[in-house]
Amino acid sequence: MSLDANEDAVVGALKQSLRQLETLGAQWAGLEDMLKEMKRKDDILPKLMTSTGSYEDLFRKEMSKYDRISDIAHNIEAQEQLLLQIQAQNDDFSAIFNLEDYKASRE
Template sequence: MSILDARPIESALPTLARPIMSLDQNEDAIVGSLKQSLRQVETLGAQRAGLEDMLKEMKRKDDILPKLMTSTGSHEDLFKKEIAKYDHICEEIAQILRHRSNC
């Protein structure tokens, strides 16, 4: 007895599970929202990559050993001055985090 004789072909085909999300008339809104979220993720990724590259370059160039060796003043003051170079990067990161939390 062949499968075609016993039941329709459709019943022999595998069935898919119910979709997680039904796309009806709201499909355009859902797709638009997902695309906007993807653009935001890509923008944040690009910002992060730019900051990471900038930090790596600053780290590569930042050698305070000669300053420490020739310093006659307080090492604490020297460290405060040197760490202040990174304040603008900390502010950029804070702005990105504020923007991300508003999304």
């Protein structure tokens, strides 16, 4: 099937966006594994048992360890933006290739 320049650009952009989504998905899996490992290793029970200060301060200090994980928010935001982009590109793809007529002729 040969494509004109506009069709090729739409298909290429959609493919590129889908590859980016796969990359973000792989990054997400790595972030998820990292969080699970941090959670598994994070046992504050000994600190609670020996703490002489305020539990509130202890909890605040322990929770601050997770503040550095801002990559998760960035990944989610990037996925949201990319999904909106893919939706728009898919609309363009559907309009150019008239998928409804293709489905009807195929049946």
